[in-house]
Amino acid sequence: MTAFLALVRKDLILFLHDRRALLISLALPIIIASFFGFLFGGGAKGGSAIEIALVLQDTSKASADIAAGLTRDPSLAVARMTVDEARAAVGSGKRKAAIVIPAGFGAAAGDALFGGAAKPEIGLLYDPSQPAVLSMVKGMLTQQVMQVVSSEMFGGAGGREVSERSLRALEARPQDADTVALRGLLQSVIKYQALPQKEGEAGAKKTGLTTPFTTREEGVNGNSDAGPAGYNAFAHSFAGMGVQFILFMGIEMGTSLLHARRSGVWHRLLAAPVSLSTVLLARAASSALIAFVILCVIFAFAVLVFHVQIASLPGFLGLALCFALVTASFGVLIAAFGKTPEAARGLALFATLMMVMLGGAWLPSFLFPAWLQQAALAVPTKWAIDGFDAITWRGMDAVAVLPAMGAQLGFALLFAALAVWRFRKMEG
Amino acid sequence: MEVLLEASNLAKAYGARRAVDGVSFQLRAGQTLGLIGPNGAGKSTTVGMLCGLLAPDAGSVRVRGQQVGPGASEAKRRIGLVPQDLALYEDLPAFENLMLFGALYGVPRALRRERAARVLEQVNLADRARDRPSTFSGGMKRRLNIGAALMHAPELLVLDEPTVGVDPQSRNAIFDILERLKGDGCALVYTSHYMEEVERLADQIVVIDGGKVLADDTPAGLQRRLPSQAALRVELAGAPEPVMLEGLRAMAGVTGVRMEGLQLEIGLAHADDALPVIGWLERAGCQALGFATARTRLEDIFLHLTGRSLRD
Numbered sequence: 060m061t062a063f064l065a066l067v068r069k070d071l072i073l074f075l076h077d078r079r080a081l082l083i084s085l086a087l088p089i090i091i092a093s094f095f096g097f098l099f100g101g102g103a104k105g106g107s108a109i110e111i112a113l114v115l116q117d118t119s120k121a122s123a124d125i126a127a128g129l130t131r132d133p134s135l136a137v138a139r140m141t142v143d144e145a146r147a148a149v150g151s152g153k154r155k156a157a158i159v160i161p162a163g164f165g166a167a168a169g170d171a172l173f174g175g176a177a178k179p180e181i182g183l184l185y186d187p188s189q190p191a192v193l194s195m196v197k198g199m200l201t202q203q204v205m206q207v208v209s210s211e212m213f214g215g216a217g218g219r220e221v222s223e224r225s226l227r228a229l230e231a232r233p234q235d236a237d238t239v240a241l242r243g244l245l246q247s248v249i250k251y252q253a254l255p256q257k258e259g260e261a262g263a264k265k266t267g268l269t270t271p272f273t274t275r276e277e278g279v280n281g282n283s284d285a286g287p288a289g290y291n292a293f294a295h296s297f298a299g300m301g302v303q304f305i306l307f308m309g310i311e312m313g314t315s316l317l318h319a320r321r322s323g324v325w326h327r328l329l330a331a332p333v334s335l336s337t338v339l340l341a342r343a344a345s346s347a348l349i350a351f352v353i354l355c356v357i358f359a360f361a362v363l364v365f366h367v368q369i370a371s372l373p374g375f376l377g378l379a380l381c382f383a384l385v386t387a388s389f390g391v392l393i394a395a396f397g398k399t400p401e402a403a404r405g406l407a408l409f410a411t412l413m414m415v416m417l418g419g420a421w422l423p424s425f426l427f428p429a430w431l432q433q434a435a436l437a438v439p440t441k442w443a444i445d446g447f448d449a450i451t452w453r454g455m456d457a458v459a460v461l462p463a464m465g466a467q468l469g470f471a472l473l474f475a476a477l478a479v480w481r482f483r484k485m486e487g
Numbered sequence: 488m489e490v491l492l493e494a495s496n497l498a499k500a501y502g503a504r505r506a507v508d509g510v511s512f513q514l515r516a517g518q519t520l521g522l523i524g525p526n527g528a529g530k531s532t533t534v535g536m537l538c539g540l541l542a543p544d545a546g547s548v549r550v551r552g553q554q555v556g557p558g559a560s561e562a563k564r565r566i567g568l569v570p571q572d573l574a575l576y577e578d579l580p581a582f583e584n585l586m587l588f589g590a591l592y593g594v595p596r597a598l599r600r601e602r603a604a605r606v607l608e609q610v611n612l613a614d615r616a617r618d619r620p621s622t623f624s625g626g627m628k629r630r631l632n633i634g635a636a637l638m639h640a641p642e643l644l645v646l647d648e649p650t651v652g653v654d655p656q657s658r659n660a661i662f663d664i665l666e667r668l669k670g671d672g673c674a675l676v677y678t679s680h681y682m683e684e685v686e687r688l689a690d691q692i693v694v695i696d697g698g699k700v701l702a703d704d705t706p707a708g709l710q711r712r713l714p715s716q717a718a719l720r721v722e723l724a725g726a727p728e729p730v731m732l733e734g735l736r737a738m739a740g741v742t743g744v745r746m747e748g749l750q751l752e753i754g755l756a757h758a759d760d761a762l763p764v765i766g767w768l769e770r771a772g773c774q775a776l777g778f779a780t781a782r783t784r785l786e787d788i789f790l791h792l793t794g795r796s797l798r799d
Contacts, residue, residue, distance in 0.1 A: 061590050061593055061596075062590055062591045062592075062593065064590075065586070065587050065590030065591065066587070066591075068587075069576065069579060069583070069587050072579060072583060073576065073578055073579060076578050076579075077578070322572055322573075322574070323570035323571065323572030323573055323574030323575075323632075324574045324575065324576065326535075326538075326540055326568065326570040326572075326574060327568060327570055327574035327588065327635065327636075328591065329539075329540050329557070330538040330539060330540055330563065330566070330568040330570075331563060331588070331591035331592055332560060332561060332563040332564050332591075332592060332593070333591055334558050335557075335558070
């Protein structure tokens with residue numbers, strides 16, 4: 060035990076001695092996790108507004124009202140432009156889309172609503188790299204147009220004029236059942252338009268067609284009674300980047316062991332009356348301890364600065380410890396199977412980046428195809444990141460993350476067993 | 488004296504190459520054994536097996552009757568290893584390095600501190616105890632490298648070419664340390680391909696090449712195996728007559744004659760044979776510009792045994 064503790068102590072002294080490396084070990088994951096947190100909406104209460112251009116070629120009141128409605132929509136950041144300017148702005152990526160309301164749109168839209176006249180076209184220019192934006196802008200435009208045009212038709216001066224014109228046009232047609240029904244509808248509309256406004260509604264406009272519902276949004280996590288209040292993008296980004304950088308530390312540990320194996324120190328260690336397992340276990344223990352402390356410090360920063368909430372401290376500590384053990388055994392595995400530090404570093408870096416990507420540290424894993432999501436269960440990072448997500452913003456308790464802890468311990472044992480087997484084979 | 492170390496019929500192969508092939512020797516307590524041989528002779532593999540770093544394919548190593556092998560072998564507590572490469576943590580203060588290596592051998596903490604202070608005195612680094620080896624000169628690192636092997640007060644210290652890359656001053660300092668250790672009764676196994684280093688320390692010399700022991704004797708015993716114990720070098724004014732060289736070869740006490748340019752080297756059975764040979768040369772009309780005598784180097788034993796130089 061004396062030898063084991065002395066080896067662990069030595070590693071801790073060496074780690075703390077290198078102040079610059081220590082600072083980088085802590086600062087890098089924090090900086091990058093903060094960046095990703097902001098990127099995925101951690102710093103704003105809602106999503107950022109979509110920047111669009113609006114080209115208004117029509118001078119009708121209806122078109123002006125549509126423009127005003129779009130401008131008021133908090134989901135949009137509207138800039139008025141000419142059609143050439145709009146095309147250039149979308150083409151260069153400065154605006155994600157442009158809406159072109161053509162001359163005569165207001166009148167033509169009314170005719171099309173009641174009279175079956177040709178529908179006027181609204182031009183939509185969009186950035187082909189952002190097709191999702193097109194659907195969103197289309198939806199918001201439809202809502203504005205329907206509300207303004209129908210309101211104008213039911214209550215505005217232009218609306219009565221359009222209704223009477225449409226009625227005359229219908230009277231000139233053969234009087235089949237559809238035409239008779241439509242005439243009745245238009246006559247009712249004209250009567251409605253002629254009604255005097257109620258008291259206190261001077262200046263108020265009759266309501267047009269509106270969406271027949273509103274929505275009530277509620278973010279749901281795993282424990283609404285005691286858990287954190289809602290999603291925090293920083294929780295996921297700190298989990299992902301924490302896992303990534305701790306694994307990088309594991310690579311460093313593995314390659315430093317490879318360097319040591321080439322040096323006299325390794326001979327001196329093995330010339331002492333300690334077993335190879337003791338030497339490896341001590342190295343793994345010190346690495347696990349360092350990884351555990353770094354994970355805790357990284358998350359402490361997230362809690363203090365970005366208000367990430369931890370639903371269960373024992374659950375979090377258990378997960379952090381299990382992942383620290385995965386990291387340590389991963390490092391020993393690299394040292395066991397690596398031929399040279401240089402080659403091992405390259406291969407381990409590739410393996411780590413794959414594991415981190417599959418684990419969902421960069422992109423949420425629900426974006427992956429179903430088969431890849433299943434395949435990701437075979438990497439420890441998936442369990443670690445899902446576990447940290449569960450214990451932070453999902454608000455789960457320690458019991459809920461026991462499977463994640465168990466899976467990680469399984470990976471740690473597997474890596475360690477393979478490493479010890481390989482080392483014994485080589486040293487024998 | 489009691490046998491401390493016994494290597495019996497050691498063999499180790501790497502694939503088809505037999506690095507060590509039937510090496511056997513004994514070392515008595517307090518004695519120094521010099522293990523010499525050229526690069527690739529099998530010295531480091533032998534050292535690896537002596538210290539339990541490598542498991543022999545055949546044969547055994549025993550220290551005070553206890554078998555040495557890989558793992559947590561108890562016999563390892565009696566052995567200190569000074570590897571050829573520096574075996575130190577460069578960023579760990581000298582004192583902490585010693586404390587660590589003491590702990591590996593189970594030295595209790597209080598005793599470890601005391602030992603570390605004493606070892607630092609022994610290797611003349613007491614004033615640098617808190618400094619990191621990364622700030623040390625090459626010679627200082629080598630001294631600390633030896634010190635790290637002394638923390639558990641081993642009965643046997645195995646040094647694998649401990650002076651590689653060391654300047655003459657530091658080499659002398661290392662030899663002073665080793666001579667003091669020898670004086671204190673510590674047995675040494677010293678490997679080198681420099682015979683003069685081994686001659687300075689060794690009570691017994693094992694010559695190894697191709698993984699086999701070529702000779703195992705005291706320095707005096709090895710010296711006796713050489714046909715010449717001394718040499719007379721004569722600087723000539725002109726080339727000698729062949730008949731004169733024939734006459735020299737026929738003289739009693741002359742073991743060999745060799746010409747290199749105008750330098751004549753005459754091998755002598757004993758150093759005392761130099762004077763009669765000089766008298767004979769004068770009588771033979773040899774025009775000599777100068778004479779010099781030298782004891783035959785022990786390094787020549789390797790040449791004698793293998794037909795090639797130790798440093799080929």
